[in-house]
Amino acid sequence: MPVRAARAQLEAVIFPFWLEHGIDHVNGGFFTCFDNRGRNLLSTDKFTWSQGRFVWLLARAARLADQNLLDADPRELSRLAEAGAAFLVEHTLRPDGTCHFVVDRTGRPTAGPAGETHSVYADCFVAMGLAELSRQTGDPQWLEIAAPVLDTASASIGAGTADTPPYPVPPGHTAFGPRMILLNTLLEYARARQELGLLTDEDRAALGAARDVMLSHRLPNGTFREMIPDRPDETTLVSRHRVPGHAIEGLWVALEAGELLGRTGIPALLASIPALCESAWDDDHGGLFRYVDHDGAAEPRGTDAGSPYEALVRRTWSTKLWWVHTEAAYTTALAAQRYGDSAAQGWFDRIWAYTLDTFPGGDEGSEWIQIRERSGKPLDEVVALPVKDPFHIARNLMQIVELGALTAHSYSAPAGT
Template identity: 45%
Template sequence: MDIDNYQALQNFYRQHLERVILPFWLERGIDAEQGAYFTCFDNQGERLVSTDKYTWSQGRMIWLLARLSELSRNGLLRQDADRLLDLARQGVAFVTRHAFLANGNCAYLLDRYGHQKEPFPGQGFDTSFFADCFVTLGFTEYARVAQDAQVLEQALALCMRIVQRIKAGSIRSEPYPVPAGFEAHSIPMIMLNVTQELASALEAFGHPQSQELRHLSFAYMQAIMERFYQPDGLVAELLPQSGDAPDTVLCRHVTPGHTIESMWFVLREAQAQGQKQWARQATQAIAKAYEVGWDQQYGGLFRYVDRSGGKPGGTQTGAVYERLILDTWDTKLWWPHSEALYGTLLAYHLTGDASFASLYQRTHVYVFKTFPHPDQRRGEWIQIRDRQGRPIDKVVALPVKDPYHIIRDLVLIIELLQQQLAMA
């Protein structure tokens, strides 16, 4: 696939989205009776294994449906824009009605009918601030596309509550609990994405708090680039709250897909705020993630690697997160690869550096050889695979089949290529 043939490339991604991905989700992922969305399918996409509704996934689906509606209205997709926006609206209504707790936080897990469930008996309902983050993102995108000022205010209020909880140190972060005494890159990373999207929506509305949110975006970007970005171009996932990083698995491991996703957040914000040095460092971090994270034997990006490449090493502490790293480090997952498609393409278009074109093309070949279901009538991707690319039945994060990364990155690629076509 010629990376500089923008029209052919855009056609490829549009067709894959419309023929392979969307039929599955628009036919099987919508709960037409109770509202909101089904996402608890098995890895093959053959069985709905639960009708539970993880709030994390509900917020993500709202974002996707709203953005797909906008693309359809703009002629970049051949879908029913009104139906898509109505499906997003139904998700907003379901989450608003059922997911919010008395303290303003979001419950992590609901049943099909919206009843709140404890994911871990006795540990409460708001076990992950990530659920609140994805509700904020979903509500923000719906509000922007639908021009709904009331939903935008809901998103803003929820975001500011998350910010306050982070400052107070009162967040929980299942399914990735941060070990005691550590700071996690995942927190400023997700908050950069939340605040940059909310800031843009507020700016579009001429909202008086838009500048405040843009300042928050800058602060979270600064935390990533001045705290977690390392002099060698790697991005640390966990660092001790004080002192030097010990030579442990927790501090030595790198998550290539997370790095690439985080860096395209940084690239977009750095471009918007004129931070050229951070933009350069972000592209360097993408290249470094490939240097240590690409499997030279079988292809694809490892889930976790040591900072020098290969299986994560260092002293073991017995932390729960450490076991996850060591047990799943060599799996090949859908989400790092869809993020890598967009991240490398964006880096290439921003820099013109042919090395990013090469990384993108290598990733494109691997992704479309490995992840799409071999029977397109059954649709979607087989998302979770072992090192050799064979499907495996394993829960990754939530026990769901998640369309967010695939659809979001296909959408972003289509939009990026449209920008390039407009400038050609």
């Protein structure tokens, strides 16, 4: 396991950048609107999506520091996480159980680049951050605040009515993304409640149901549909395209949710890992494509209605993104180390090498340069939100460090897997 390399990146590159540049010590909350190279703060607006994620990161980092898995002061990390959570509670929560999409530097609600005022993704990441903070501090108040936000998000995603900026779901389709993020949020919420001795059968049932719903996107060949059409149609771009990174991320969430629930059926999930990696791997330049066709690692084909989402797929399908690779690195590491899956080990070795060779900024920028052209060269464009998000890199590197510690202590996967 590359625990040493992951920990070195966290301690020498990732956290030094964000702790120095990302904390707003005057108004509270966090700055994340840096350019792709991490050299310029382009805006002091605070997107709730990233604010909730930042709270999660700090709380999880404090947990690792408490376990001597990260060289940092756990009390200071917890203090920063609590301050960030207080900013979220004061400035982003709305009476209806949702959250503002973005606030300005001082916390006043504003609108996103396309006029967005709400996204269920922001709601989920607020709930996720508060849950992790509760788990770390042992303070149930954060879970109590998160509960109505999570309930509202769960209901809207289940009903298919959720606002999903910056990725609006094309009409006539059900999307994988909201379902995957909801499962991830419910998993973090359940873990926190379990840690505090509050986990109920209702919590378990909600987690299991969300897991089943997300896995309904899985196809017989092991890949996943990103969009399920109301009417079967394999001629459209929306129906044909795949987002392997999303599905690979969803697999580790499903595996870990299954562990908490004692679920079996792990072999099918493990079989999806090489199928998804193979479907996305760029044989010419290395790395995983952002979008692919349902026939494999090639440009998505099909008719389109001219929507912004379809234009995004066509324009950026071959880009290489940070989050796709770090999520894939953790998923393959988990499958290899915890379940002894040799195919996953081979993919981990390939993806980990590409990730460390490609994304760290080095002389070209601070932290990691997250957005790359097909060839691996920096591409100074916006992905999703106009932020340099701290979430995926730090989360996945911390997960790899934690996985190494668990493996060293002879973790056993659930029986019947």
